[in-house]
Amino acid sequence: MNTTPFDLPAEDRELSPHTGFTRAHWEAVADGLLGAAWRWATPEGALLDLPGRPSGSGVRSDGLEGYARTFLSAGFRVAGAQGKDPHGWLERYAGGLAAGTRTPGRDDAESWPLILDHHIQGQPMVESASVALGLSLTRPWLWDRLDGDVQDRAEKWLRGAITHTPAPNNWYLFPFMVASFLESVGRSDGATTRAIQRALELMETWYEGDGWYRDGDGRAFDHYNGWALHLYPMLHAHLTGDSALSERVGPRLREHLESFSLLFGGDGAPIHFGRSLTYRFAASAAVGIGAVTGHTPLSPGASRRLISGNLRYFLDRGGVTDEGLLSLGWHGPHDATLQYYSGPASPYWASKGFVALLAGEDDPLWTATEEAAPSEGPDRVLALPAPGLLVQSTQADGIVRLHNHGSDHVRPFEGESASDEDALYSHQAYSTHTGPTSKANPADNHLSVECGGVGSVRRRIHPLGAGQGDGWGWAASWHRPVFASGPPMVPGLRVESVTVARGAYELRVHRVVGAPHGARVTLTGWATDALHSELVGLHGWDRRDEVRAPQGTAYEPWVRVPRLAADVEGTAVFVALAALGAEQPNTPLADAVADVALLDRELTVRWADGARTVVGFEPPHVQHG
Numbered sequence: 046m047n048t049t050p051f052d053l054p055a056e057d058r059e060l061s062p063h064t065g066f067t068r069a070h071w072e073a074v075a076d077g078l079l080g081a082a083w084r085w086a087t088p089e090g091a092l093l094d095l096p097g098r099p100s101g102s103g104v105r106s107d108g109l110e111g112y113a114r115t116f117l118s119a120g121f122r123v124a125g126a127q128g129k130d131p132h133g134w135l136e137r138y139a140g141g142l143a144a145g146t147r148t149p150g151r152d153d154a155e156s157w158p159l160i161l162d163h164h165i166q167g168q169p170m171v172e173s174a175s176v177a178l179g180l181s182l183t184r185p186w187l188w189d190r191l192d193g194d195v196q197d198r199a200e201k202w203l204r205g206a207i208t209h210t211p212a213p214n215n216w217y218l219f220p221f222m223v224a225s226f227l228e229s230v231g232r233s234d235g236a237t238t239r240a241i242q243r244a245l246e247l248m249e250t251w252y253e254g255d256g257w258y259r260d261g262d263g264r265a266f267d268h269y270n271g272w273a274l275h276l277y278p279m280l281h282a283h284l285t286g287d288s289a290l291s292e293r294v295g296p297r298l299r300e301h302l303e304s305f306s307l308l309f310g311g312d313g314a315p316i317h318f319g320r321s322l323t324y325r326f327a328a329s330a331a332v333g334i335g336a337v338t339g340h341t342p343l344s345p346g347a348s349r350r351l352i353s354g355n356l357r358y359f360l361d362r363g364g365v366t367d368e369g370l371l372s373l374g375w376h377g378p379h380d381a382t383l384q385y386y387s388g389p390a391s392p393y394w395a396s397k398g399f400v401a402l403l404a405g406e407d408d409p410l411w412t413a414t415e416e417a418a419p420s421e422g423p424d425r426v427l428a429l430p431a432p433g434l435l436v437q438s439t440q441a442d443g444i445v446r447l448h449n450h451g452s453d454h455v456r457p458f459e460g461e462s463a464s465d466e467d468a469l470y471s472h473q474a475y476s477t478h479t480g481p482t483s484k485a486n487p488a489d490n491h492l493s494v495e496c497g498g499v500g501s502v503r504r505r506i507h508p509l510g511a512g513q514g515d516g517w518g519w520a521a522s523w524h525r526p527v528f529a530s531g532p533p534m535v536p537g538l539r540v541e542s543v544t545v546a547r548g549a550y551e552l553r554v555h556r557v558v559g560a561p562h563g564a565r566v567t568l569t570g571w572a573t574d575a576l577h578s579e580l581v582g583l584h585g586w587d588r589r590d591e592v593r594a595p596q597g598t599a600y601e602p603w604v605r606v607p608r609l610a611a612d613v614e615g616t617a618v619f620v621a622l623a624a625l626g627a628e629q630p631n632t633p634l635a636d637a638v639a640d641v642a643l644l645d646r647e648l649t650v651r652w653a654d655g656a657r658t659v660v661g662f663e664p665p666h667v668q669h670g
Contacts, residue, residue, distance in 0.1 A: 049360050050369045051077030061415040064313070066353035068402070068411040074356065075122045075399050076132055081369025082115045082393070083137060090137050091145030091155040093390060097373060100388030102168035105158050107388035112141050113172035113179070114393035120182035125402030128186045135187045138179065143191070146198040160205030163212040168386065173206040174219035174277070175396075177226035181284050188230060200232055207240045213456070214261030215273040217244040225281045245290070248278065254431035256301030264506065265470070266432040266452040267319025271331030272397050275301055279334045280400070295340035302335050303342050304429055306351060307419045307436050310477030311443020313354030317599060318447055318475040320454070320467070322382050323373055323391060325364055326398040329355040333401035336410045345409035346416035352401050354418060371395060375599035381468075381483045382599050420445050420477075426518035426546045433508030435520035437546040442627035444576075445477045448544040448551070450522035451508035461504040463529035471503045473542065474551070474571070476625060480598035482572050482606065487592045489572035489606050492542060492555050494526045494613070495565040496535055501526030509541070509665040517547040517658075519667040535561055543660050545667055547652075549630075550637055551623040554648060554660050560613040570607040571625040572598055578625050579634045580607035583650070584641045585619035587611050618643055618662075620650070 053073050056065030085095050093111025100107050119134040130136075145157035160169045180188050180199075188196065204227075206220040221244035224237035251259045251274070257266050258274040275298045282291040308316040315328035329352040335341030336348040343351070359365070363377035371392035372378045404410040419425070420438040427436040433451015438444070454470040455461060468481040474490040475481070482489050493500040503524045511520035521543040525534055537559035545552040557566055570580035572594055582589060588610040597603045609621055620641055624634050640651040648660040659668040 048363075049074075049077065049365045050081075050367055051365075061349065061353065063350050063415045063417070064353040064357050066357055068406055070353070071356070071399065071402055072122060072126075074360070075118045075402070077369055078365070078371065078393075079115055079118055079122075079132070079134055082111060082390075085111070086137070086141070087144075087154050089144035089155050090141035091157060092141075095370060095389035097389030100168070100391065101385040102166070102388065105152075106166070106168045106172075107390055109145070109157050109169055109172050110388060111390035111393070112138075112145065113175035114390055114396055116179035117175050117396035118393070118399050120179035121396070121399035121402045123186065124182040125405065127405070130186065135183055139187050139191060142176075142199055143195045146195070146202045149202050157202060160202070160209055162210040163216060167212065167216075170206045170209065170211060170216065170219050173203055174222040177203060177223045178280065181226045181229060184230065200227060203227065204236070207236050214265070215269050217247050218273060218277040220244070222277055222281065225285060229285055245278070248274070248294075252297065255429045256297055256299070256304060257429065257432040261456065263454075263456045264433075264452060265319070265454055266434065267470075268315070268321065268324070268328055269319070270301060271305060272324060272327040272394065276330050276334055276397060276400070279338055279340070283334075283338050291338070291340075295338065298331065298335055298338075298340045299342055302331060304427055304434075304436060305331060306343055306347075307425060307427060307438055308445055308447065308477070309351050309355060309418055309420060310445050311418065311421050311440075312477070313356075313358035314477040315355060316445060316447050316475060316477055317375070317480045318449070319452070319469055320384055321394070322375060322469070322599075323387055324394040324397075325359045325371070325375070325392065326356045327395045328398075330397040330400050333398060336401060337403045344416055345413040347418065349410055349413070350415045350418045352398065353415070356398060375480070379599045381596070382480075424516070424548055426513055426516065428511040428513040428518040428520055430508075430511040433506070433511060433520060433522060435511060435518055435544055435546055437518075437551070439549045439626070441549075443477075444625060444627070446546070446551070446625065447475045448520055448546065449473060449475065449506070450511065450520040450542065450544065451506060453504060453506040455505045461525065461527045462533065463502045463504070463527045466502040466504060466527075473503075473544070473553070476571070478576060478600065479571050479573050479625065480600050482594040482598060482604065483596040486594035486596050487569060487606055487608070489569050489594070491569050492540060493567045494538065494540065494557060494560060495567065496528065496561060496563070497531055499528050499530050500567070501528055503527075503540075512667065514669055517545065517669050519543060519545045521665040521667075535559070541662060541665065543665060543667065545658055545660070545669070547656075547658075547669070549624050549626055552650060552658060553621045553623055555619045556616065556662055557613050557619070558616045560615060560617070562614050564613050565610060566613045566619065567608055567610045568619065568621055570623045572604040572606045573625070574601055574604045576625060576627060577629045578605070578607055579623065580609060581622045581635045582609045583620040583622055583638055584643060584648075585611055585617055586621060618648060620648065
């Protein structure tokens with residue numbers, strides 16, 4: 046059922062048995078979003094001042110963001126239709142470009158803000174990449190028809206991205222895209238060459254393996270891999286015909302999609318992990334550009350199942366308001382999903398999902414029969430040693446879980462502070478069907494050491510390894526507990542964590558080292574009230590209860606969280622079994638394990654079906670059979 050205010054075509058369940066969506070649905074959604082957003086444009090169309098709370102960059106920057114990010118939708122829409130523009134979108138963006146660059150920096154109705162260093166007035170640099178990409182995509186029908194003085198003004202404004210300093214992460218791809226466009230229209234020089242080379246050099250240092258890039262010099266692995274770090278270089282190579290770059294980054298995209306394609310639930314939901322989640326169906330951008338360029342392990346039917354399932358997931362769950370606008374949140378509005386830089390137009394980075402429209406209407410992406418998504422196949426466990434992630438999916442309920450043993454949001458030059466804890470990275474596990482609880486509520490999927498009544502948080506994550514076998518896998522890490530009051534750290538205190546995934550079971554093993562007298566340790570499970578969440582202590586735990594999180598999550602307005610607790614001093618090992626599912630299983634979770642034994646720093650778990658898992662600590666290793 047169409048739950049959006051847009052007029053969508055009839056579903057085609059023969060061609061698309063899983064979603065009913067076709068290429069025509071994608072075009073209709075793009076047109077609907079554009080029409081709704083343009084109702085908030087300034088008289089000459091330079092700014093789209095969408096309603097809502099302003100970002101930390103201010104309303105003028107937010108207005109530019111509205112122009113630039115919707116321009117991405119229009120660019121993919123028109124370019125994919127070989128210049129056909131029945132709604133006249135490009136005429137509007139041409140007018141806005143001329144007005145916005147006429148007197149940039151002025152405080153009037155139309156002028157765009159200047160692009161300065163990221164720490165001064167940085168957000169316009171982000172938007173310059175969208176403007177440049179929109180111009181690249183529509184060059185024959187927009188840029189080539191502009192007056193020369195408008196082209197010169199646009200170049201001058203765009204060059205601000207090249208002459209100023211980006212943030213030390215994926216932001217280096219913004220001047221990269223600006224330089225890519227300028228060189229494509231014959232306006233290259235040493236500065237554009239350096240901007241491209243610098244970004245590509247950094248990309249090499251950030252590539253960790255398994256198809257995953259670090260977002261900067263730290264260890265942040267998240268959705269920015271798909272909608273930035275893979276997308277921009279591939280688009281540059283595709284649009285400019287840079288075959289050498291395509292041969293370098295294309296195989297990485299293919300490898301990325303081997304794992305990332307599993308991070309979409311059976312209902313189309315992307316994994317709820319990392320920042321900027323309000324970009325929603327931009328999560329499918331990597332799948333789309335893989336299909337467009339051929340650098341993908343997925344069949345066309347599986348690719349369309351992922352992108353259309355992802356788009357429909359949010360359309361069916363309130364991601365679009367009654368006015369046709371993308372809201373700030375997840376399903377609908379949700380403050381905890383947002384960051385300080387989120388403004389009314391921020392969700393329109395979802396426009397990157399429309400990259401799939403660059404595949405023409407006769408492309409197999411749109412003509413092949415839709416196939417099942419990877420998470421709709423047999424139960425899978427996939428270990429990713431490079432980023433330190435463990436992926437677990439179950440066919441019966443379509444739930445995908447991500448166990449995090451390697452991705453944090455602490456930059457290398459930063460200290461660890463509990464006040465900077467980010468629940469979208471710091472927890473032990475995430476899924477396609479649950480979200481983390483708010484800071485004001487008990488944390489889900491979290492191991493906390495309490496000293497003096499103050500609970501710890503997990504900040505910098507140190508991966509210790511990952512691996513897999515037939516139907517099972519593991520990942521391990523360690524961290525220093527950080528406290529919000531009193532001493533920020535306890536000398537000698539550390540926590541080593543191992544997750545072993547098998548079917549729907551999650552064996553969670555933690556070794557606490559150096560706990561002071563009077564300390565307490567707690568472990569929580571999945572936060573939900575609609576699904577079945579269970580957490581059973583197998584070794585070391587002596588208390589079990591359930592806590593409430595009244596602020597809920599991005600999925601539910603009110604949730605429960607199972608919890609285990611025990612006193613701890615010195616070094617101790619704690620073992621638990623967790624499970625998340627659509628329904629309560631027929632067999633009690635506690636009956637899944639027959640015996641647990643700890644001997645000589647090695648833990649042996651005998652499962653009820655006869656299998657045995659051995660977890661060693663020095664160094665961490667796991668055996669299963």
